[in-house]
Amino acid sequence: MKIRTLTLTAAVLMAGTAHAVEFNQVDAAKSSLAFSSKQMGVPVPGSFKRFTSHIAFDPAKPTAASTTLEIDLASIDAGSKDANDEVVGKQWFNVKAFPTAKFVSTGVKALGGNRYEALGKMTIKGQTRDVVAPFTFKQEGASGVFDGAFVLKRMDYNIGEGPWADVSAVANEIEIKFHVVANAATKK
């Protein structure tokens, strides 16, 4: 009996707080942005070391959520020193002219359970494309954990021009994986 009452009370309390809680303080140290390319059929993992991200996510009102992500492209680790030197160059990201990539959400869809979908515009190297990024949300104590993955076609953004446009060497599809931890703050 006691346990049931406690559980009930906890559930009511949690439901009560959920309305007031928004996860919007991104913990950069705990968040990561990784990708995987395929070179001659070989999956090669990589990541971006520096990016800033803003999130406003209230689990009670997910469709009102919004996010922006700005990636410092020069912080790329593409798997080897040779690759790192290459991909910042003109034919790839051309970081001198386009130092950052940007994602701005236009909406969030609830897919049921803890699954959601972020819709938005991705801009890389001067090219803007619509992106749909499915993700899951998990609350861990005072933190919200967002995990998602989607496939980006590098040729949509001219990433890899000239001889690198050969998608038989480096595949067009790049899998992007994000893991964002955001702490809750009370809504103003």
Added chain:
Amino acid sequence: MNFPTPRYTGPAIAAHWVIAALILVAFPLGVYMHDLPLSPTKLKLYSYHKWIGITVLLLFVPRILWRITHRPPAPLPMPAWQHRIAEGTHHLLYLLMFLVPLSGWLMSSAKGFQVVYFGVLPLPDLVGKSEELGDLLKEVHEALNFGLLTLVGLHVAGALKHVIIDKDGTLRRMLPFAK
């Protein structure tokens, strides 16, 4: 010299020449490709090189089993020291035929590039990614290859000596279409 010289068995001859041909392609390819600037061509050549190496490794297994279960023909008369050198060279060639591709596979794993055979069959990484280990294995792979080059040189020189100087049937025992 009219009595027939005993020859190697068909599978032994086939394995010898197929593996010899693969090594003769993979070796110069390795020397050429490693200094190229990064390009799609370089990625392709590296993959071809690795596929050839894995093929040698795969063929090595039945070859060595065949060699263990089938005695090669007895050597033609020659001084004992020459026979010892020939035999030692053969043993070391077998060893390097195995170690050279294996060291390449290890190196690829350590460098963080999984070997995907023919671009479709992912082979397990033998070691985790590590820059120091990758650099070390590169040195090992290179050193083993120059060992292999030396042995192949010795092996070919020996074969030619039997043809040109001794004029005996030693080489013919391993030729695919000889009678």
